[in-house]
Structure formats: structure tokens, C-alpha cells
Amino acid sequence: MNLAFIRYFLAVAETASFTAAAERCRVTQPTLSAGIARLEGEIGARLFDRARRAELTEAGHRLLPHARTMVEAWQLARTESRSTQRARLLRLAIASTLPIPATLSWVASAQQRAGFDIEISEGTADAVADRWRRGRCDAALFPVRRPIDQDELVALWREPYVLAAATGHRVATRDRWSVKELAATPFVLRAACEAQDDLERLFAAEGVRPRTVLSSADEERCGAAVAAGLGVCLMPRSLLRPGLVAAEIRDVALERRVVLAWRADADGDLVQTLRETALAHPWPGRRAGDARLAFAR
Template structure:
């Protein structure tokens, strides 16, 4: 059965005119008339009374609801099959916090995408609070962010992020391997206000009555590194960021570090499972076979 011919029939039946039917079907009237004739020959019955108005014959009237049903069934079948075709590609909406090693994170995501071509990966970089809120609302399936001490079984620990003091290479502290918080009194400081280490650092500075001078703020740790390298100030940075452009010192009094891990929502377990297995299967250190996060 030719569905185009059935559409021609429906166009004429619903408009009551071969002329208006041709306009609706977006074909010329001779094309439509020839198509109706072919349909009638196929069915072995005349469907229209040829006259000033295209009136349905008794056979045409009986065929009309069946023709309408055929088109409806075809539309429903096509929609269902198209949706099934789309659903074969799993979507993973993954968030991650600022302050992760970007090149290594990108390498991890790239290798995952290459290994799972049937997964449509969507990523979002945002503060931890935003990611947790989106997880709660079901707007992302999983996120890489600092884990709380009471992280439940819906979390996978990946690595521990430590922090160092970064100073310009010509700074008086640059020749030392460690520094004390009191050494930072009145020192020019550059900060990332949203950095996960900031609350612990502020509490420690306040407890020791040390007040560094804030001379710059940046949106990223890479921005802080650039400011330190330019001699603008000193900063507390993740251990993995040191690249030789600045001198780094340990801050033994700042014992705070963060477990970085993958968390997911229960309703997103199926979507996140392949990535969880992939991330857990990597060595999260500098000797990893694949370039991934952490040292």
C-alpha cells in the first residue's frame, strides 16, 4: 500500500475538492488525480463521485476511517522506532568542580568517550554547592567533587588533594621547603574565593591572628598560579598545579586536604555505572598508565 496515495485520498476527502486537496498535499492537481486513480485501481473500487464537489462513494466512505487509521498507525510506528533508536545511546550528565587538573580531567573524559561511543557525555563545570543542588534536582547524573567525611555508599573516592604554598621564585621564602603560618603575616596574597581550601585556611589564620594582605582574586587556580608567577602575591594551591614557574613550600600547620571523588544520584545509577567503573579502574597517581587526575 502506497501511503502517499492514501494521503492524497485523505486530502481530497477532508477538503471536499480535488483542487484544495492538491494544495494541501502540495502537488499539482493532475498528479493528485492520477494518484487517486491508481489507488482506486489498487482497491478495485471508485472512491469519489466525479463532479463539481468531490463526494465520497459508499466505498470511499467505508475506506475513509481505515485510511485515517493507517496513517495514524504509520505515524505512531515511526515515532516509536525513532525514539527507540535514540534511546540506544545512553546519556551521562557529568559535573565537576573547578580546581581539578584540567588537562588530566580532559584526558580522562576523552578516553572514556572513546571507549564508550554509545554514551552521550554532557559535562558541566561548577562550584560544589551548585553540583550538589543539580544532583538533588536530577539535572545531572554524577559529579566529581570533594567528598564529605560522612560520604555514603553513593560515592567513590578517587584521590586526595593536598595543598602547598606557592611563592614567586624571587620571594624570600622561595629557598625554603616549608613555611609557618606566622611567616605569612602582611604578605600579599592572591586567592580564589570559591576554593575548597579557603574555609580551613581562614579558620587557621584567624586562630593564629595572622592577617595576610589580599591583593588579588582569581576565578581559577590556573589564574592564581599566573598571578604568583608574575610576582603579584603568594597563594595556597593544589599540589598537582606546581609546574616550575613558581616555588612551592609545605605548610605543615595546614593539614587540611580533600578527598576528591565521584558521587551520583540513585536514579542515575544506570547512567553513571560505566563511568564509575572506568574511573575506578584507573590508577589515580602520576604513574597511571593513562593520564588522569591526581599525583
């Protein structure tokens, strides 16, 4: 059980608000919601009644005293440990367009194996890549559209961008669509999408300008809008969720590769742990052979 998820649970229980809890924990609301969902999956019960201002359910009330005990015990153990030896700190930057639950479970797996403290920052793919290049983080996980000539980097998986639609949407009835056939189809735009400029150029070249029903950098909100049937959305395969189906835009092949990069002077043991756990992790967008990806230099 990840202690971060317990902290998320306590923050929501004490504030009765997912938004306020996310601010207290210094994470995005989708990150906090994903953590709560993982915790509920491990507990096997709903912890909050979201229809009533995030009130605790009966299971949530039962967990509350145990959660406080776990956090207090961890803080005591951490204080005692640090009195004799300072823990290693890993500053990790993660692109906001990656699948959050899978990313968090990878981080937790690596942390459990190597026993380090961690500070996570989020941003667009470009912002995270820039943070890594400037040496402002120890490691970074982000997608790229073009090869990077760098030794301190490993490619984890390659995936296409697909046209996502709700199962009951018109677009879900076929596997492939032309740009002109999508002219009257409302779109949900992922504002942080690395392929957004390519999509806009593609539509402009065909003289097509579909209506936008939502433009947001919040991946959770965009996915929810598509699942509700408000519109379709271009998204990487790994962001598909239950209730969504994928189709192709005819004659278009957009893809990205997700890479793990690190500073040249980063802790070698930590880098090895990050590499090994990332390559072995069951990422939702990965297919057979992706673990052997390599960029041509």
C-alpha cells in the same frame, strides 16, 4: 584526538578571540584554552599567535580545512546514527577547582569507551555536590573535606593543600613556614577554594592579615598570578603547574578528597565505565594507594 578540541579550535579561528569562542562553545575560557593546548600538543605545533588577536599560525591555517571536514563528517555520522537509535546522554557536573586538563582527558576516555553523548556543567564544589544530591545530574566529580555516607560514591584520590609559590619567590627557598612568617607575604586567593574559610580562621587566630593581590574564582588566572611571582597561594597539590613549588604552613594539615558520585537510578553501564576509567586515570594529585581510598561509614 578529541573532537571537542577541534570545535574549540574552529571557534577561536572563526572569532579570533578565546573569550568569544568560549562563549560560543558554552565552556569557560580556561577549559577552552586547556583544550587548545592539548590539541597543539597532539599536532606538535602552535596553532594561534596569541600576541596578534588569536590569529592562526601557518600550522593553524593548514589544520583549518581538515578540522572543518572532521566536524562535518562527525555531524553526518551522528545524524545517520541517531536516525535509527538515540544515543545515551550523560549529564556530568564537575567542580571548577579540579585540574581541568586531566578531568577533560578522563571524560574523553570514558566517552570513547562507552560511546555516550555528554553535557558538562561546572560550579563550585558545594554547588556541584548540591546538584548531585538533588538529582539534577547523572554523575558528579567534586572534592569534599569531610566523609560522605553514601553508597553511590567512590573516592579517587586524597591530597593536601600546599602553599604554592613561583620558583624565584622567597617562599620557595624553604619547605615550611609559620603563619607569622607569612604576615608580609602577598597572597593570591582562590575564591572557590574549599579550604578558604579554614585559612582565614587560621590567620585570624594568629592576628595575621596578609595583603591580597588577587582574588578570583578563575583557577587559570590564579595560577598564572602565582607563577608570575605576584604572590603565593593555598591550593591543592593537583593544581600545581610547571614553574611552581610547594611549601607547607607549619602545624597545619588541610586536605581534601576528590570523589565521583552518581544518581542511584543512573545507567548502570555508564556508571561502571565512569568508575573504572576514573579509578585507572593518572590524576595529577594521586599517589600510590589513593585508588583504594574508602570513607568510613
